[in-house]
Amino acid sequence: MRVFISVDLEGMPYVVIPGHLTLKGTLYDEARKIATRVSLIAMDELHNNGADEIVVADSHGPMVNLLVDELPEYVELIRGYPRPSSMVAGAEGCDAGLFLGYHSKAGTAKSTFDHTYNSLSVHRLEINRVEVSEFLLNGYYLGDLKVPVILVAGDYQLLEDDVKRYAPWTVTVALKRSLSRSSAGSFGLGRIEKELRAGVKSAMANLKEHRAKALVADRPVRMRVVFQSTYFADAAELLPLVRRIDGRTVEFTAANMTEAYGVFEFLCLASGGVDSIKRDQQT
Ligand SMILES: [Zn+2]
Structure with missing residues (x-):
């Protein structure tokens, strides 16, 4: 089984200020270590549950955030930007997709780094008259490839507003609860690890029992x-x-x-x- 993971930074635990998000940011090293740790947990649990190949798309900013030292041999890491299909590069041919570190769409109140794909230029994005988050945008892209999104881990508000509403079969794991655009609470990594492993396990069970559906956008x-x-x-x-x-x-x-x-x-x-x-x- 081949599984795809897209990893963003803004919905990762403890990542709360702009200095976490850029190559030269004062807390960038901390953010990339957190993202790497969370991603390695998900990879390991996917592997334990039958994923023999995993494609990981490093999907924030310059898309070179994840540290590579401990990358397992069954994982292919896609790094660098610009690139075709951006945050979902490498999803073709996969049996399932997971989104880690995802955040709320632009304009969401009290949710860290609320934005949609490009905070510089995009105020609002709609697909077929529905305002979308990056979860929904990328989920629809995977739907075109018939790849179901089986788990989303990230900001609690995104999970409530979008994931539970548009993909109730998708397992959600809250990595943070925001207090404002630049503040959030998260539990210790030990607890996050337990919840993420349990989430991945039930997401893989849903997939095997055909409870996970692809998110398909109407055409055109x-x-x-x-x-x-x-x-x-x-x-x-x-x-x-x-x-x-x-x-x-x-x-x-x-x-x-x-x-x-x-x-x-x-x-x-x-x-x-x-x-x-x-x-x-x-x-
Ligand atoms: Zn990002």
């Missing part, structure tokens, strides 16, 4: 992006398939989630380009 996929600024919508509108809805909003239709994800990723990369031009113009 209609994606709507509300940007943080009109700058980004001006750039997005240059693509003929993109329609301008209002100052900050664009919409496009794609044949399936794989194509929609590609266009969305491209629009985010274009936003990064626009932002860098604007910063150059200020100096």
Whole structure:
């Protein structure tokens, strides 16, 4: 059995301030150690429960967060960004998917680092008229590949707002309970390890007993992006398939989630380009 894991940082326990999230951040080393420890626990328990191959997509920022020293031989680690299919690279051909360290969507009250995919440019993202989190965006992508998401571990609020609502068959493990955008409580790693191992075990049992379903988006996929600024919508509108809805909003239709994800990723990369031009113009 081959299992896919996507690992983000913002929903990891104890990760609460911007200094945890960037390569040069003052607490970045602490955050990557935490993410590595949590990921190794999940890998080990998956292996104990029948996963003989595991693909891990390092999925935050530059996507080189996980430390590699203790990586088991049955694990293939995908690192580095930009790359095709971003946070879900390597999911093709897998039997199940897990998301670790996931966080709430942009605009969620009192939830650490609430954002959707790109905090610089994306104010709100909708798929087929439903506002989505990264869990739902990536879950729909996996659904296109017929891969069910069997477990999500991360911020309690994401699990309540999105995972339980849209994928009630998915096992949830709360790694933190947020008090604000930059504060959260988490139990000691010993307790987190116990809960995560129990979660992985029941997620694998659900999979084997065919209780886990793929999250399938209706086709064609209609994606709507509300940007943080009109700058980004001006750039997005240059693509003929993109329609301008209002100052900050664009919409496009794609044949399936794989194509929609590609266009969305491209629009985010274009936003990064626009932002860098604007910063150059200020100096
Ligand atoms: Zn992230």
